[in-house]
Amino acid sequence: MSVDGWNTVLVLGGIRSGKSEFAESLVADAPLVRYVATAADAGADDEEWATRLAAHRARRPETWTTEETAGEPRRLADVISAAESHETLLVDDLGGWVTVLLDPAHQPADDTATIAELAEAVRSCRARLVVVSPEVGLSLVPTTPLGRAFTDALGAANRAVADACDAVVLVVAGQPAWLKPAAPAAPVPQPSVTVGAAGAPTLDGGAGEPTDETVVTPAGEPEALPEVLTPTAPPAQAGPADGGGTPWAAPTMALPMVATGLVIQPGMELPMPDEYAGPQAVDRLATLDVPGAGFGVLDGVVGFAAATQGTPTPAPWASVRVLLVHGDHAGGAAAGTVPGDSTRRAQDARAGRGPLARLAAESGASLQVVDAPTAGPMEVEPALTLDQVESALRQGWRLAEQAADAGVRLLVLGACGAGTEAAAAAVLAATAGAEPPTVLGRVITAGEYDDASWMVRCAAVRDALHRSRHSPRGAKDILAELGGGDIAVATGVLLGATARRLPVLLDGPVGVAAGLVSRDLAGQARHWCLLADHGGQPAVRLAADVLGLTPLLDLRLDLGEGANALAALPLLRSVLGLAAALPVHPALGGGIPDEAEPEVEPETEPETEEPDTEEPDFHEPEPAGPGPTTTEPESASLDPSGWRAG
Structure with a gap:
């Protein structure tokens, strides 16, 4: 079965239905595509057929390579069987192949x-394969032998290939209709991409309502999401209510759907x-009424919050959820760790103990502990299977969707586990x-x-890179070979968020x-990430530089992943609250205008002219916060000392 939900697809359609264009769009994200042409070249007297072939060739990108099988139709099965797992093949089409056959x-x-x-070649194909074929079942029975x-031959070929493919789509008038699979294997509503309350794409079961909190594994079995914990005794929070920005009025992506759920693939x-x-x-910060120079480097958090909320006056994040991903790594990556220590810390977080739960309670944040699959020793074998990677990505995506459905406005992504630092270093070595x-x-x-354990970890990463040196360097391949379950779940969280x-x-x-892995699946993901502190960790410093993330602070906190943030x-909330509440400087037109003074009617008798001893007009400004309800002078008498009585 496919590592992306589908690995082999049959695209059916009538003449001029747009089936070839749709098939080409399915592989548009692949850096290299091998186009397998099955039709014979046009004869010297068939100018119209030659024009069609020329149009097909002109539509292919320059990075694609073309392979002809018209000279020997039986070679098509050999080409498909010999394709490697990192390759992408587009066969167009079976009609031409049957004609030659x-x-x-x-x-x-x-x-x-x-x-x-x-x-059989299609069924056992390791590469990503798209096969195009004309649908002749709707036409009349031909009158010639x-x-x-x-x-008869094309119908038999279509049925056989459709049975061997993971998915089948029928294109009618340029509109695709997915025929296989027709329904999920498990009794779970068929997921689809819809627009939620804020106009963002969601996985749901129809009618815009969120589904049960489950994630569908590649085997089609629903997997329950972990419990959301609310740490006890959260402090009372005051401040502006959490506000949303400008809603997105239309979906921003269209992702393929099959029975196994959402297809997470490069180029989303x-x-x-x-x-x-x-x-x-x-x-706007430069116009605020502050006595000093301003917010310094923390203006970055204001700009980030404004961009993600869609408003120039962002509100502090009032609803925060912490996702603690717990996943261990076997082998040399875990050298120097106490066996079972990460499990103990995850259990403490669930029970409301430890620094992470304490800080979550003080911040009024909910806490969700997520168990990721244990990774194998990467120096001797892949950390995960490709099916485990696919399942972990979808679990992370669903966790982010669950948080969004619950009204969460900020996710804090943390992790605990033996060997996580070495696995992250291996991913950095492979990607950066x-x-x-x-x-x-x-x-x-x-x-x-x-230092002895440090050297063992270095050796494990070195041996893992050497073992996988001939493996593909796609995002999912890196997660399978080096990353492990915790990084795979975290990647899914970033994509879903x-x-x-x-x-x-x-x-x-x-x-x-x-973040580095998600960049290769969807480059937009890094723009939704904020890094509070690098913690003095060299891996975080380098990855932040590659991702274009500037740490807001330099506190060198090392309390554990999640606790530092x-x-x-x-502090970040305080900055947002201050930026939202401060008025514009009066010199720039800010402040509250003075109240209009009542008109004084002229007296009937003119007053005698006296020397000009009036003091210049002075208006006491009205305070912006709590204070007296009027700025008019009180009519209280003065005591002998010159101070007001009372």
Whole structure:
């Protein structure tokens, strides 16, 4: 089965239905495509057919390569069988292939056996494969023996290939209708991309209502999402209510759907933050009535919040959820860690103990502990299977959707697990060309530096990179070979949060490693990420530089992933609250205008002229906050000392 929900697709359609254009759009995200042409070249007297072939060739990108099989139709099965897992093939089309197969030049031939060979090649294909074929089942039965032979052979080929493919789509008048699979294998509503309350794409079961909190695994079995915890004794919060920005009025992506759920694949079109609101919010800060120079580097958090909320006056994040991803790594990556320590910390977080739960309670944030699959020893074998990677990505996506449906306005992404630092270093080495020793922080065991364990971790990363040197370097391949379950779940969270326009506060190596992987699946994801502090970790520093993220603080906190961000969260909220509440400087037209003074009627008798001893007019400004309800002078008498009585 496919690692992307579908690996092999049959695209059916009538003449001029747009089936070829739709098939080409399915592989448009692939960097290299091998186009397998099956039709024979046009004869010298068939100018119209030659024009069609020329139009097809002109439509293909320059990065595509073309392979002809018209000379030997049985070779098509060999081409498909020999394709590697990192390749992408587009076969266009089976109609031309059957035409050549029935040509007298290739007779005698066993057409049935050749079609069976092709179907078996499609079924066992390791590459990403799209096959185009005409649908002849809706036409009249031909009146000639050759016409009937063609429709019989093409109908048999279509049925055999459709049975072997993961998905089948029928294109009618340019509109695709997915025929296979027709319904989910499990009794779960068929997911679809819709527009939620804020206009963002969601996975739901229809009618715009959120589905049960489940995520569908590649095997089609529903997997329950973990419980959302509310740490006890959260402090009472005051301040502006959480506000949303300008809603998006239309979906921003169209993702393929099959029975296994959402297809997460490279080149997804996810939303971007508001490109105008962020700069407008930063420019507005320069006009506020502050006695000092302003917000310093923290103007970045105001610009980020404005862009993600879609308004130049962003509100503080009143609803925050912490996602703690717990996943261990076996082998040398976990050298120097106490066995079972990460499990204990995850259990403490669930029970409301430990620094993360304490900080979450003080911030009024909910906490969700997510168990990721344990990764194998990456120096000797892949950390995960491709099916596990697919399941972890979808679980992370659904976690982000669940948070968005619950009204969460900010996600804090943290992680705990043995070997997470080494796995993140391996991902950085594979995606950013980093040298493992330069991004692996020193190991601290029982309060002391453990350089022997540090060397074991470096060796594990080195051996893993050497073992996988010939493996593809796609995003999912890196997660399978090196990343492990925690980074895969975190990657899904970033992608799902991006789809729902939900900002994410990153913390630690796992979060930034997931940012690097998500960049190769949807480049928009990094624009929804905020990094509060680098924590003094070299991996976080390098990944932040590659992602274009500037840490807002330099506190060098190392309380554990997630806890560092929560410690900085009150400061970030305070900055947003201050930026939203401060008025514009009076010199720039801000402040409250003075009340109009009542008119004084002129007296009937003119007063005698006296020397000009009047003092200049002075109006006491009305306070912006709590204070007296009037600025008029009181009519109280003065005591002998000159002070007002009372």
